[in-house]
Amino acid sequence: MQNEIRCSNCGKICKETDTHCRYCQEPIVKTNDTYGKPIDGVEIGRWEEFIGEASESYIAKFRKNEGKKIFVNANIGALIFAQTWMFYRKMYLEAIITYLVGIAIIVACFLIGAVDIFTAVMIMLPLMLAYRVAICIFGDAIYKAYIKREISKNAPDMRKGGTSVAAAIVGSVAFNIILSIISFVFEYVIW
Ligand SMILES: [Zn+2]
Numbered sequence: 001m002q003n004e005i006r007c008s009n010c011g012k013i014c015k016e017t018d019t020h021c022r023y024c025q026e027p028i029v030k031t032n033d034t035y036g037k038p039i040d041g042v043e044i045g046r047w048e049e050f051i052g053e054a055s056e057s058y059i060a061k062f063r064k065n066e067g068k069k070i071f072v073n074a075n076i077g078a079l080i081f082a083q084t085w086m087f088y089r090k091m092y093l094e095a096i097i098t099y100l101v102g103i104a105i106i107v108a109c110f111l112i113g114a115v116d117i118f119t120a121v122m123i124m125l126p127l128m129l130a131y132r133v134a135i136c137i138f139g140d141a142i143y144k145a146y147i148k149r150e151i152s153k154n155a156p157d158m159r160k161g162g163t164s165v166a167a168a169i170v171g172s173v174a175f176n177i178i179l180s181i182i183s184f185v186f187e188y189v190i191w
Contacts, residue, residue, distance in 0.1 A: 004045050005036040013045045039066055046151050050161030061140050071141050078139030082132060085139070087171030088163050091146045098135060099175050103182065105131060110186060 003016040009026035013036065018028050036044050039062050047062065048055045065071040077085040083102075086095035105127050113120030150160050 003037065004043055006044075013048070039063055040148065042148070042151060046156075047147065049158060050147055050151055050156075052162035058140070058143070062144050065141075065144075069141070069145065070138070072137045073140040075136055075139035075143075079132065079136035081168075082135050083175065084168050084172045086142075088165065088168035089143060089146075090160055090162065090164055090167060091143065092167070092171070094142055094146060095171055099178075102128070102131060103179070107182070107186075 004013050005016045005018070005028060006012070007014055007021040007024060007026065008029045009021060010024040012021065012023040014022050014028060016036075020027055038044060039047060039059065044059065047059055051058050061073055065073065075085070077088075081088070083095040083099050086092075086098065106124060109124035109127065110117075110120045113123050147161070150156055
């Protein structure tokens, strides 16, 4: 596969062998800019196409952590929105798994602190905060793993990339309904 290079004039991706940009016809200036080089053996254009919105910022973070499966990198979207961010980035499996772990933490706290609700909440709050911080600092590594899993397939489905506001809304509404049912069961059935 040929390496790709970013046109310094219009910013579009061309082949390294091009002398002129395929889009704006300006001469291609070859610099030591590493932006256009593949990351983990995957062409930069594939990453860009799959990530869609904010791809440059994610690519820069992935470039910095090239070759690493696990790395720490604060993702503010993940800190604030957690699973809603995952649904927005179409990581449905990751969102569901982390939701289930979150529910398990909540349920465990209520079972441990079953003597009174105050104890339960006092155990739960720091744990949930720590869990949220973990999602924030490993969010980018989780996202990179998701992208690599999808684009490494023989016939990658690029529709699994990009972002979806609808998925973010449906995902968080569904989760809140499930959480309400669990709270209801705890409040009226178990206690
Ligand atoms: Zn150009």
